[in-house]
Amino acid sequence: EPEVTQTPSHQVTQMGQEVILRCVPISNHLYFYWYRQILGQKVEFLVSFYNNEISEKSEIFDDQFSVERPDGSNFTLKIRSTKLEDSAMYFCASNEGQYYEQYFGPGTRLTVT
Amino acid sequence: GEDVEQSLFLSVREGDSSVINCTYTDSSSTYLYWYKQEPGAGLQLLTYIFSNMDMKQDQRLTVLLNKKDKHLSLRIADTQTGDSAIYFCAEGYSSASKIIFGSGTRLSIRP
Numbered sequence: 001e002p003e004v005t006q007t008p009s010h011q012v013t014q015m016g017q018e019v020i021l022r023c024v025p026i027s028n029h030l031y032f033y034w035y036r037q038i039l040g041q042k043v044e045f046l047v048s049f050y051n052n053e054i055s056e057k058s059e060i061f062d063d064q065f066s067v068e069r070p071d072g073s074n075f076t077l078k079i080r081s082t083k084l085e086d087s088a089m090y091f092c093a094s095n096e097g098q099y100y101e102q103y104f105g106p107g108t109r110l111t112v113t
Numbered sequence: 114g115e116d117v118e119q120s121l122f123l124s125v126r127e128g129d130s131s132v133i134n135c136t137y138t139d140s141s142s143t144y145l146y147w148y149k150q151e152p153g154a155g156l157q158l159l160t161y162i163f164s165n166m167d168m169k170q171d172q173r174l175t176v177l178l179n180k181k182d183k184h185l186s187l188r189i190a191d192t193q194t195g196d197s198a199i200y201f202c203a204e205g206y207s208s209a210s211k212i213i214f215g216s217g218t219r220l221s222i223r224p
Contacts, residue, residue, distance in 0.1 A: 031209045043156065043201065043214040056211060091155060100144045100208050104156040 002026045004105035006092050012111045013082055021077045021108045023092030031095040032075045033102060034067065036060070036088040043091065049075065050097075082112045117215035119202050124221045131189040133218045135202030138183065142204035145178060146212065147187045150199045159200075160187070194222050 005024045013019050025032050034046040047057040049067055066078045075094075079086055089109050093102040116138045125131045137145070147159045162169045162176045162185070169176045175188040189196055202215040 033211065035212075035214075042216045045211040045213065048209075048211055050209070058211075095209050097209050100146075100161055100205065101158055102212060103158075104148075106155040 004092055004094055004103050006090075006105040006108050008108060009106065010109045010111070012113065015084060015112055016081050019079050019082055019110060021079075021090050021092075021110070023075045023077075023105055024073050025075055025092065025094030026096075026103055027073070028096065029094035029103075030097040031055075032067075032069070033093040033095070034077045035091045035093065035104075037091065037107075038085075038088045046077070079110075082110075084112050086110060087112045117202055117204055117213055119200075119215040119218045121216065122219050122221070124223055125192050127192060127194060127222050127224055129192055131187075131192045131196065131220055133187045133189075133200050133202075133220065135185040135187075135215055136183055137185065137202070137204050137213075137215075139204065139213075140180070140183065141206060143207060144205040145176075145185050146201075146203040146205065147174075147176065148201040148203060148214070150201065150217070152198075156201065189220075192220075192222055196220060197222050 007022045032049040035043050037043045045058050047061045048055045064080045068076050089107045091107045092105040095102045119135045146161045148156045149159045160171050160174050173190045177186045199217040199219050201217045203212045205212045
């Protein structure tokens with residue numbers, strides 16, 4: 001069964017460093033998303049992406065964040081200068097577009113020290 | 114505004130039914146979901162209900178929707194140890210829109 005994959009599973013970085021989190025959505029899907037979950041808190045929407053542009057973003061998704069689909073398979077989230085409060089589990093999801101279900105990847109745990 | 118609320122913990126005896134409750138504020142939600150998150154794992158869609166439905170049954174799972182009170186519940190019949198997880202209630206507005214999650218209910222099973 002096709003699935004969303006994410007790499008790395010765990011990333012440790014120092015405050016102020018740039019990180020890139022990578023996702024490979026399901027191949028025929030058209031909509032892509034990033035969510036994050038700070039430990040013990042809700043899963044929060046960050047951004048959605050369709051047709052090579054951002055379709056919606058939350059107030060969390062400020063200028064420090066960017067997304068890209070550099071080729072036909074990868075979908076990346078870049079955090080330009082990480083802060084301690086960026087430590088969280090980051091989930092990628094994809095959706096075919098016609099149906100309701102968003103398929104989530106296993107997540108990348110980002111730890112900022 | 115968009116807000117989804119759930120109680121944080123639920124403990125049930127193995128074999129009993131579990132009922133996890135959720136309230137939401139946005140009446141324009143079209144889809145209401147239940148996701149399961151096992152320790153260290155991602156989010157797995159368990160079931161969903163469209164806002165024009167009152168009930169949906171899927172094997173051991175029963176979803177009830179009271180649209181007037183904006184109340185959603187998930188009943189798990191014959192709860193097993195494998196059902197231990199965090200259960201998230203969530204809402205969406207269209208097939209491709211963002212999903213708004215509740216805070217999650219941690220279900221623990223006692224022997």
